[in-house]
Amino acid sequence: MIQLIDVHKKFGKQVVLDGVNFNVQEGETVALLGPSGTGKSVLLKHIIGLIHPDSGTIIVDDKDVVHLKRHELAELRSHIGYVFQNGALFDSDDVFENVRLGITDDAKYRDLDYARARVAECLKLVNLPPETVDKFPAELSGGMRKRVGIARAIAGNPKYLLYDEPTSGLDPVNADVIDELVRSLAETLGVTGVMVTHDVRGAFRTANRLALLTGGKIVQQGTPKEFLASTDPRVQEFLERDFHNATIAA
Amino acid sequence: MATEALDFPRLVGRWFLNATSHVGRVTMLLADLVRSLNEVRIWVPRMFTEAWNIGVGSLFIVLLISGFAGGVTALQARYQFTGTIPIYYLAGVIVESIVLELGPVLTGLILAGRIGARYAAELGTMRVTEQIDALESLGRSPSSHLIIPRVVAGLIMIPVLTVFADVMGIGAGWFSMKLVLPISDADFAYGARTFWRPFDATYSIIKAFFFAACITVISCYMGFNTQQGAEGVGRSTTGAVVSSSVMILLLDVILTKLLLNQ
Known part of the structure; x- marks a missing residue:
């Protein structure tokens, strides 16, 4: 509450x-x-x-x-997952790293297999294709950036x-x-x-x-x-x- | 006139409050850095990336400027002292000028422009685009992710670059002297050794270390506290370079007094 x-x-x-x-x-x-x-x-x-x-x-x-x-x-x-107005994606990191940072459990964050699976799952939830993981925020449209922002916010199961x-x-x-x-x-x-x-x-x-x-x-x-x-x-x-x-x- | 007289104490008061507020916030930032030092897994990998960027990215400009500084020092020494002191003394003057002063100070000032501006602009942009807020909202510490890697990388790499600058400056001075004066390598080495104290190298590195702390902490602080969009980023960047440069010159005087004039 x-x-x-x-x-x-x-x-x-x-x-x-x-x-x-x-x-x-x-x-x-x-x-x-x-x-x-x-x-x-x-x-x-x-x-x-x-x-x-x-x-x-x-x-x-x-x-x-x-x-x-x-x-x-x-x-x-x-x-708590927070979706920022303009995405607030880390522009020096690719989509994978951006969404991975949303995994707030440190052990799970470090487990690369879990992180890959979770990032793919979150991107699917926000209707983004799997190949988006390798892109950088500058390569994404406004709508895609917002969706990556949402994927990052939900990655830690908030x-x-x-x-x-x-x-x-x-x-x-x-x-x-x-x-x-x-x-x-x-x-x-x-x-x-x-x-x-x-x-x-x-x-x-x-x-x-x-x-x-x-x-x-x-x-x-x-x-x-x-x-x-x-x-x-x-x-x-x-x-x-x-x-x-x-x-x-x- | 009366209004101006009334405004002066207000201006002084405002300046004093601003200065105190900066000191307080820098202290808070430093305390936060110390608290986040235990998050080694986060900041060490990022520190290597930053160290590489500082070291490799700045090496050429540091060598270029220290080379020219060494060469000019040699030519000026020849102009000022030829005929008044033995020629091999000039080697001592050049080596000491570069190691004690020109190497660390010029490297500090170059890096205040190059690294200080970059850090302030990067962090300032991250602040105004809410990337720092995003990091905090994820329960992560901006200190361990953004500031400690930059500060530690600077503390390691700026003294290393200063050593390179010292060596390059001495080499360029030696080369320039040989071009304009009839001095042998043995005479140059003898003159350099005559005035050399082992502490001189340590002093150069100590100065570089303090300059590194000043550049990295000030520029990270300025960037981290950026406000008001693109204009704010510009103001932080300029502020970082100017403040770091002034602090380097101030520290130069203080360290010279403390370490060489006891």
Whole structure:
């Protein structure tokens, strides 16, 4: 379970998170929606301890992320897969090494036979051909890089998966492929997921619940149907553009 | 005018806070490096790759510049001292100038530009493209994967390159002297030995070691703390080269005072 209680974060004078309360139950996928620059990625980085809050509590897997020691945080992170917005692949390593680094168990990471099999398995899960292993990130398309990023995130058999705008910058066809992938990974691996996005249609297709972050606060959390029924003008304004598609998907 | 007078203490205060913050963060980085040293399996293989890149990649430019420096030192020594001191003394002047000063300092400054810029740009790019965040998110230590290999490789290879620079500089000085002065090999060797102390070679290596620490730690620190995209990478790279070069010159004075003027 992931739980954020009254989380505050400022960068200089800019308030990014202003008392955020947010929770994700075991096994569900929650889409975190919100306009650009509202702090969705910042919130996601708080969950994995890459950014520390000014105040508030962050509980992941019954552990208080803020007060964990270095090795405890590393141990917790080994159960969390993080998909970065632009893949964040290591550009001096080939795809094999990139995905292999996702194997967080040190003994398994060093076992080259296991690593080869696991990398091949993860690439298959994200619909990438086996020959991709020898390519370098610079040789991959945007969609392929995102999928390699997802393969790396799942290589360590994580309990939690955090996606930072997995479909941004992709054409609709590739965006649909990634959405479908997120949904099938949740079903096949049974992971708990948080997906940051401003693609309403994709969020409705993949998530069990949605949350809207705006003005530094979560202003609405609920199932897609509850979201559509919301009378909050901020929710309605955000949904307006994709309302038609969202209705169809719901 | 009154506003300027009010601003001055604020500027000094801001500068002081910035400086203190840098010192604090460098200390934290060093503490993290020490804590991650036990992850030998991670950093040793990467260290060999970095050492190869520093050593082989920089050898030509180090030899070229130290060769020219040796040659010019010989020609200037001839211009300054011919007729005032015995000619074989010039060999001593050349060898001592190169081993005590020009070899380590020039190598340090060249590598501050070559290695310092490279490390800061590499790590800075990794920071702004979230590759360092990705490494941390996988529960892995950026120190053992990225920084320790670079720092240790520098600590090993920069003194080795300095030895090469010393030898090349002396060789070039010897060759240049023979071109412009009637000095035999035996006279050159005699003059060189007259002023030589065994500690001189050690001193050259000690200086190179400190310069290596300064170049690698500063450039890794600058790159690791890069902010704000491509502009930030540029700022970190420039900052790494300038800070490393200034620190090399400062360390040069301090080490000379501590080791040669007790």
